[in-house]
Amino acid sequence: MSDNQSLEGLLQLVHGLKRNLHEQIEQLQLDIAPMHVRVLKIISRKPQCTAVDIAGYLNRDKAQVTRLLSTLITQNLIEKRANPQDKRSQYLQLTAAGQAIMDQVRGLDANIYRKMTQDISAKELQDFEQIAQKMNSNLSS
Amino acid sequence: MSDNQSLEGLLQLVHGLKRNLHEQIEQLQLDIAPMHVRVLKIISRKPQCTAVDIAGYLNRDKAQVTRLLSTLITQNLIEKRANPQDKRSQYLQLTAAGQAIMDQVRGLDANIYRKMTQDISAKELQDFEQIAQKMNSNLSS
DNA sequence: TCATTTGATTGACAATGTCAACTATATTCT
DNA sequence: AGAATATAGTTGACATTGTCAATCAAATGA
Numbered sequence A, B: 001m002s003d004n005q006s007l008e009g010l011l012q013l014v015h016g017l018k019r020n021l022h023e024q025i026e027q028l029q030l031d032i033a034p035m036h037v038r039v040l041k042i043i044s045r046k047p048q049c050t051a052v053d054i055a056g057y058l059n060r061d062k063a064q065v066t067r068l069l070s071t072l073i074t075q076n077l078i079e080k081r082a083n084p085q086d087k088r089s090q091y092l093q094l095t096a097a098g099q100a101i102m103d104q105v106r107g108l109d110a111n112i113y114r115k116m117t118q119d120i121s122a123k124e125l126q127d128f129e130q131i132a133q134k135m136n137s138n139l140s141s
Numbered sequence C: 001t002c003a004t005t006t007g008a009t010t011g012a013c014a015a016t017g018t019c020a021a022c023t024a025t026a027t028t029c030t
Numbered sequence D: 001a002g003a004a005t006a007t008a009g010t011t012g013a014c015a016t017t018g019t020c021a022a023t024c025a026a027a028t029g030a
Helices: A002-027 A034-045 A049-059 A063-072 A096-116 A120-141 B002-028 B035-047 B051-059 B062-074 B096-116 B122-140
Strands: A078-082 A090-094 B078-082 B091-093
Touching: A002 A034, A002 A078, A002 A096, A002 B002, A002 B122, A034 A049, A034 A063, A034 A090, A034 A096, A049 A063, A049 A090, A063 A078, A090 A096, A096 B122, A120 B002, A120 B096, A120 B122, B002 B035, B002 B096, B035 B051, B035 B062, B035 B091, B035 B096, B051 B062, B051 B091, B091 B096
Parallel strands: none
Antiparallel strands: A078 A090, B078 B091
């Protein structure tokens, strides 16, 4: 039982975290769905990001990824660049508008992070992060 | 940047965790969606659970909850009991079949948890859990 | 070269989530 | 008590998100 509660605590944390992120993003009044924000985030973090990368990272069907990307392109938030290594694929990158949105989103993320970790010491945070990573690699092995 | 990475590590962990849970549930071959499993879990944990409780816990529209519940009822996994305190609401509880499924699911959860925490000490786990709880309460305040 | 794989797109559709309106009961206020 | 308001749950219409299968073009490998 105590085992199970541990998992519970973690899941609950995440639940709250997601709710916060979601609410914050809504307040920005971007007319863009949460999923699109996630895609923008991925693109902004990974240089020379392709559609497959996104599908892999989000663990989602590539059909859906294609559609997410195409609406982002329509909204002028990202653009495609030829991939010289492979004519089938294209690198994705943020436009200035996309970058502007990401800056806002990052600000929100930072706020939430500050709030979430306000009374937690650097040492504790470090340990926490380390254990999270360990768990992660345990899972994927 | 290091701030952001901390949040990243956590989100990534959760991502992997969810993927694992999802895969495992699929292997059970229950013909029941992940969302339904979540609902069953909530009902099994909270005695005298009502539809509003579920909506609140999942942070979802009550219309959707009604529909989730009605398919679970059709599948004979849960049933409604009159709430003597309030004629508008009904308590939800698992049927024997629902209970059987939950037993399987719990087994899977325990497996994943064991795998995830295999090389992590009890002390570390305890700290981890404690920090997760702290973060959670920070967020919701 | 020919078969197989891989990146990406499309159509059809299924699952999930949201909004607004509505019924029936509860609660609050006076 | 009676009126106004709030709450639990349901339904219909609709929007968003996710999945499957087929297809095309380019890459890879025997």
